[in-house]
Amino acid sequence: MRVPISWLREYAAIPADDAAITERLAMLGFPVAEAESRPTLSGVVTGRIVGLEKHPNADRLQVGRVDVGAGEPLTIATAATNVAEGQVIAVATVGAQLPALRIERRTMRGVVSHGMMISAEELALPAEWFEDGILQLDQTTPLGADVVELFGLASDVLDVEITANRPDATSVVGLARELAASYGVPLHLPRLRDSYDEPEPTGEAPRVALQSTDCHRFVAQRFDGLHVRPSPAWMRIRLALAGQRPINNAVDVSNYVMLETGQPLHFYDASRIRGGTLTVRSAHEGEKIVTLDGAARSLSPLSLVIADDREPLCLAGLMGSASSEVTHSTSAIVVEAANFSGARIRRMSGALGLRTEASARHEKSPAPALTNFGAARAAQLLTEIGAIAYPPRAFGAEIATSPPVRLPLRDVERLLGLTIERERIARHLAALGCTVEPAGGDALAVTAPAWRRDLGIAADLIEEIARIEGYDTIEAVEPSVPPHHISSAAFDRERALAHALEGLGYREIVTHSLCGSAESDVAVEVRNPLSEEHRFLRASLVPGILDYFAANGEVRVFEIGEVFRRENEDVGERTALGFGFLSHRDAARPWKDDAFLRLRGDCETLLRRVTGRAMDASPGDGRHFHPGKRARLTIDGRDVGELGCIDPRTSRALGLTENAYVCLIDVGALPPYATPLYRPPSRFPSTYRDVALVVRADVSARDVERAVAAAAGPSCTGVRAFDEYRGPQVGAGQKSLAVRVTLQRFDTTITDEEADAAVAAILAALGERFGATIRT
Amino acid sequence: MTQLTQLLAELQERFGADADAAIGEQALENVRVAYLGRNGEVTKIRRTIGTLPAAERPGAGKAINDAVAAMEERLKAAQAAVESRAVDAELAASIDVTFPAIAPAAGSIHPVRRIIEESCDYFMRHGFAVVVGPEAEPDYYNFDALNIPSDHPSRESFDSFWLTDSVLLRPHTSPMQIRTMQEHRPPIAIVAPGKCFRRDALDARHLFQFHQVEGLLVADDIHFGHLKGMLTGLCRELFGSGQRVRFRPSYFPFTEPSAEVDTTCPKCRGESAEGRCSLCGGSGWIELGGAGMVHPNVLREVGYDPDVYSGWAFGFGVERLGLARYRVDDIRRFISSEPDFLAQLS
Numbered sequence A: 001m002r003v004p005i006s007w008l009r010e011y012a013a014i015p016a017d018d019a020a021i022t023e024r025l026a027m028l029g030f031p032v033a034e035a036e037s038r039p040t041l042s043g044v045v046t047g048r049i050v051g052l053e054k055h056p057n058a059d060r061l062q063v064g065r066v067d068v069g070a071g072e073p074l075t076i077a078t079a080a081t082n083v084a085e086g087q088v089i090a091v092a093t094v095g096a097q098l099p100a101l102r103i104e105r106r107t108m109r110g111v112v113s114h115g116m117m118i119s120a121e122e123l124a125l126p127a128e129w130f131e132d133g134i135l136q137l138d139q140t141t142p143l144g145a146d147v148v149e150l151f152g153l154a155s156d157v158l159d160v161e162i163t164a165n166r167p168d169a170t171s172v173v174g175l176a177r178e179l180a181a182s183y184g185v186p187l188h189l190p191r192l193r194d195s196y197d198e199p200e201p202t203g204e205a206p207r208v209a210l211q212s213t214d215c216h217r218f219v220a221q222r223f224d225g226l227h228v229r230p231s232p233a234w235m236r237i238r239l240a241l242a243g244q245r246p247i248n249n250a251v252d253v254s255n256y257v258m259l260e261t262g263q264p265l266h267f268y269d270a271s272r273i274r275g276g277t278l279t280v281r282s283a284h285e286g287e288k289i290v291t292l293d294g295a296a297r298s299l300s301p302l303s304l305v306i307a308d309d310r311e312p313l314c315l316a317g318l319m320g321s322a323s324s325e326v327t328h329s330t331s332a333i334v335v336e337a338a339n340f341s342g343a344r345i346r347r348m349s350g351a352l353g354l355r356t357e358a359s360a361r362h363e364k365s366p367a368p369a370l371t372n373f374g375a376a377r378a379a380q381l382l383t384e385i386g387a388i389a390y391p392p393r394a395f396g397a398e399i400a401t402s403p404p405v406r407l408p409l410r411d412v413e414r415l416l417g418l419t420i421e422r423e424r425i426a427r428h429l430a431a432l433g434c435t436v437e438p439a440g441g442d443a444l445a446v447t448a449p450a451w452r453r454d455l456g457i458a459a460d461l462i463e464e465i466a467r468i469e470g471y472d473t474i475e476a477v478e479p480s481v482p483p484h485h486i487s488s489a490a491f492d493r494e495r496a497l498a499h500a501l502e503g504l505g506y507r508e509i510v511t512h513s514l515c516g517s518a519e520s521d522v523a524v525e526v527r528n529p530l531s532e533e534h535r536f537l538r539a540s541l542v543p544g545i546l547d548y549f550a551a552n553g554e555v556r557v558f559e560i561g562e563v564f565r566r567e568n569e570d571v572g573e574r575t576a577l578g579f580g581f582l583s584h585r586d587a588a589r590p591w592k593d594d595a596f597l598r599l600r601g602d603c604e605t606l607l608r609r610v611t612g613r614a615m616d617a618s619p620g621d622g623r624h625f626h627p628g629k630r631a632r633l634t635i636d637g638r639d640v641g642e643l644g645c646i647d648p649r650t651s652r653a654l655g656l657t658e659n660a661y662v663c664l665i666d667v668g669a670l671p672p673y674a675t676p677l678y679r680p681p682s683r684f685p686s687t688y689r690d691v692a693l694v695v696r697a698d699v700s701a702r703d704v705e706r707a708v709a710a711a712a713g714p715s716c717t718g719v720r721a722f723d724e725y726r727g728p729q730v731g732a733g734q735k736s737l738a739v740r741v742t743l744q745r746f747d748t749t750i751t752d753e754e755a756d757a758a759v760a761a762i763l764a765a766l767g768e769r770f771g772a773t774i775r776t
Numbered sequence B: 001m002t003q004l005t006q007l008l009a010e011l012q013e014r015f016g017a018d019a020d021a022a023i024g025e026q027a028l029e030n031v032r033v034a035y036l037g038r039n040g041e042v043t044k045i046r047r048t049i050g051t052l053p054a055a056e057r058p059g060a061g062k063a064i065n066d067a068v069a070a071m072e073e074r075l076k077a078a079q080a081a082v083e084s085r086a087v088d089a090e091l092a093a094s095i096d097v098t099f100p101a102i103a104p105a106a107g108s109i110h111p112v113r114r115i116i117e118e119s120c121d122y123f124m125r126h127g128f129a130v131v132v133g134p135e136a137e138p139d140y141y142n143f144d145a146l147n148i149p150s151d152h153p154s155r156e157s158f159d160s161f162w163l164t165d166s167v168l169l170r171p172h173t174s175p176m177q178i179r180t181m182q183e184h185r186p187p188i189a190i191v192a193p194g195k196c197f198r199r200d201a202l203d204a205r206h207l208f209q210f211h212q213v214e215g216l217l218v219a220d221d222i223h224f225g226h227l228k229g230m231l232t233g234l235c236r237e238l239f240g241s242g243q244r245v246r247f248r249p250s251y252f253p254f255t256e257p258s259a260e261v262d263t264t265c266p267k268c269r270g271e272s273a274e275g276r277c278s279l280c281g282g283s284g285w286i287e288l289g290g291a292g293m294v295h296p297n298v299l300r301e302v303g304y305d306p307d308v309y310s311g312w313a314f315g316f317g318v319e320r321l322g323l324a325r326y327r328v329d330d331i332r333r334f335i336s337s338e339p340d341f342l343a344q345l346s
C-alpha cells in the first residue's frame, strides 16, 4: 500500500524523521518495500491573483498581481492561459527551489517578474492527473502559507507491505494507530458524520436485498444535491501522492475513504438503479456486464453481483458497471459500504482475472464493523462538498462485539521470556483499541476492537504486546534442550553417502525433480505444472544425470534425491542415490569393460564404508542400461540398487560421444551399519598359487571364485580372479580365467605339498563342475 | 698350490677392476653374479679343488674362502660408492616449484548440502535431532494441521504443485513439525532440512524447487528469547561472530507471535552508499525466513496441551542463505550445478 508519511502525520504526532518512521513500521510488522523520497522544494507559497492584465509587449503573456498574505502584491508574468483574477494559486517566490529550477527575479519583455505561478508538475506531481496550466487551490486556502508544508509535499511516500491478517491496517488510519501506539502518542481519528438530527430529505431511500450469504453486511446511504466537479486541491494532491488518480469529487471521496479507512466503497448513480432496490446475488449463467474499465464480461454463478431489477450494476467488491457510473450529470448517488466473504471475492477475482484495490482489501476479510466507519467518513466528506445526506441504512448482520479474551500475565512471560508490568501491558493493548479490564488473579480480560478480527486468543494479544514493546527488547538466550529420543539416522545415512562419494571423487549436483517426459507409465503427473518442461515428477535420477553429462561433459557426479511413482491412486516416493561418469566407447574387447569395473569398485567401496557390509553384484535387468552391461546389487541377499553402462542408444540420442556409467542405490533399502570386527593376522606366512582355468565363456568369475574357495579347503584365505583371456588360444566359446588362491594357516606354515594338494583339489572340483581344464 | 694362489690373485684383481668400472647398481650386480654367483668364476675354481692332492685341499679351500671374503669386502665398498654417486646425482636435481600442480580428481558436496549440514551441526551440538520426510505430502500436513484451513487467504502464498485432490509437493518443510510431534511426546527438538516446491516462475531470485531448514523446539518452558538465541547463534555460525540478527513481527497461521528473521548483509554490512548493494538492495538486511512461537491450535492438533507446553519453530530458505553466504549472483546456479560453480564453492 502506498502511504504518504504526511498523511499519517495528520492522525498522530509521530517523529519528523522519515527514515525512523520507515524503520519503526518494519519493526511493527509492516515492512516498507520502497521509501520514495520527494524532491527538495522550497519558497512556494499560496497567493491570490488580485489583478491581471495583458502584457504590454507580448501577446502570449499576462501580468498578474499576486497577494501572498504579506507586503505588497507581487508582480508576476505568466504564459499560462487558465488564470483569472480571484484565483488562489501556488507561487514560487524569488529564491524558491523547484525540482528543475531556481526562481530569480527576471525581466520578461520589459516587465520585472517577482516569481512564478506554478503547475502541479512543478510540485513533482503527475502532470497528466491535474489541470493544464496553473494549479488551482481552494478559495478558503490561507494566503502566504508554505505550500510544501500545507500539502505535505516533502515527506517520503512509503510502499508498505501488509500481512494477510491485518485488513484493518491496509489503511492510513490503521497504520497511524500502530505508530501512535508504538510512539506512545494519541491517535486523532478523522471527522465522521454519524448524527442526522435535521429533517430527513423526502426522496426515496435505497433498499437492499441480500440474497447471498457471501454478503455479510451492506450499509447503503443516499446523497442528493451533488455537484460533480474537481475535488479540492488538498484531496487531489493527497490522492496523487498515494498513487491514486483524482477523477471528480464523488469518485475521489470513494477512493480517499478506502485508502484512509480500509473500507472499499462503491458509488452508484441513484438515477440508474431501476426499481430502486439493490440486490446482492450470484450472477446468472451467461449474464453480461460492461465494467468501468470498458471490458464486456460474461458471468457465471461464481460471480457475486449487485443488481437492480434489470441487470448487474456492480461486480461485488471488484468493479462497478459503466452504466451506473457517477458522471458529471449525476446529482444523486447511493453509497455502498459492504462486507463480503473474502474467499468468494478471491475466487471471483481469480476467475475473472480482475484485481483491484478494492478486491485486494475484500480478500483479506476485513471486519464488518469497518463498513460503519467507512460510510460515516464518506458521509462527512460528501457533506463537506455540499451533498445532502439521508441517514445510512444497514442490511445484514449486526456488528457483533467479540467476547473478552482472558490474558494470564504469566503467559506473557512464559511465551516471550520478557517481564512487562501489568500497567504497561494494559496501556499497549488500549493504544491498539482494546478494552482492558481486570479478570481476577494475574489475568486481564481483553476485548478486541471491532475492527480487529485477528485477536481471538491470548497468544494473539501477546504478539500485540511484543510488537508494541518491540521484538528487539526480548533478550536472546540459548535454551537448554532437554534429552529426547528422536533419531537422526536417515539424515546421518544421507550425509555418510554424500561424504563417501565426495571422497571417491564425485561432485554432488542438484537437478530438477520436475521433468518434461513421463519416462514410464507409472510417472506422477503434476496437475498444475508451470510449463510442459516440468509436467512430471522424475521416476529415476538417470535422466537428470544424463542431461547433466550432455550439458557439462566429462565429470564424475552424484545426486541424492526423491524419486516418485504412481501407486494406485497414491504417490509413492523413495530416496535415491545416483552416481556415475562418462568413459570412452571401447569395442576392442566386447567381453570386458574396465569402466564398468571401476564403477562397481567405487560402489563396493561406498557401500562398505556406509553399511560396513560387502555388496554382491549379479547380472541385472535395469531398464536404463545396456543389456549386456548391467548388474543388480544386493547386500545380504536384499536388493539395494543396480548399475551398468547406460544403453548406448540413449547416450547417443543425447549427443554424448562417450558412454555413461551410472549406479543407482535405493537409499531406504540399505541395511543399518554393521561394525566390522578385527581379525588378527596369522603369525605364519601365507603362500599363493596362480591357476589359469579354461572354462565356458558364460561361467561367471564369481562362480569360479566360489567353487575354487570351496575346493581349496579351510586354509584358503582368499580367491581372486585377476585376468581373463578370450581368443584363438583357448578356442571359441571358451575363456581363460587366471585366479590367485591365497593359503594360510593359523597353527603352522603352509607347506609346498599342502599348496600343491589344494591346487589339485581345485582342478578336480572345477573339472567336474564346469568342465574346466588347466591352461597350458 | 702356487698356481691356485696365482689364479686367485689375478681373479681378485680383475674383480676389483670390474667392480670399480661398474656404474649403477645393476652393473655391479652383474659383476657380482659373474664372479661370486652360483655359476661364477669362483665356483669354477672351487670345482678344481677335487683334482688336487688330498693334503692340499684344506689349504686351497681356505685360500678360496679368503679370496671370496676379500672380494665381498671390495664389493661392499663398490656398492657404497655406487649408492653415494646415485644420491649425489639425485641431490643435484632442482625443479621449478612454482610449476602448476597436478590436481586430483576431487569430489565435492553441493553448497546447499554444505549449508544444511553446517546448520544441522550447530543444532545437533545443542541437542537437536535431524529428521527428514517426504516431499509429496497430503494437504493435512501442509495446511490443515498447521492451522491453515481451506479457503484461508494465506494458502494463496503457498502456490503449490498438486498431484492428486489431496496430495501436493510440499511448499515448506513445516509438515515435519506435525509428523514429528504426532510420533513423539514432548520434549521435541528437531531440525528438518529438505526440498520444497512453489509455483514461482524461475528467475534470478526465485526457484520453484528450493530447500528449507525447519526447526522446532517444544518443551515446558520455551519462550521467544530462546528462538532469538538459537537463530542468532546459527547466523553467527554461518556468517561469523559479528553477525547481527533482527526479528520483525510478521504473520504465519502456524505461529503466534510470528517473526521475520533478517541478518546483516554480509556484502555491504549495511553501509552501501544510497542503497545499491546488489545483495540486499541497500536495506542492509538479508531476509532468512519466518519464525515464531508454535500456535496453540497446532499444539492442540497433535495432542499437546498449550497451557503446559510451548515452543518455537522456524523455516529458512537454504538457497537464499547461499546467495548471501557465497555472494552468488543468480539463484538458478544452485540448480544448474555447473562444474565451475561446484568447483569454486567446494
Ligand SMILES: [Zn+2]
Binding pocket: B265, B266, B267, B268, B269, B270, B272, B277, B278, B279, B280, B281, B282, B283, B284, B285
Ligand atoms: Zn548489502
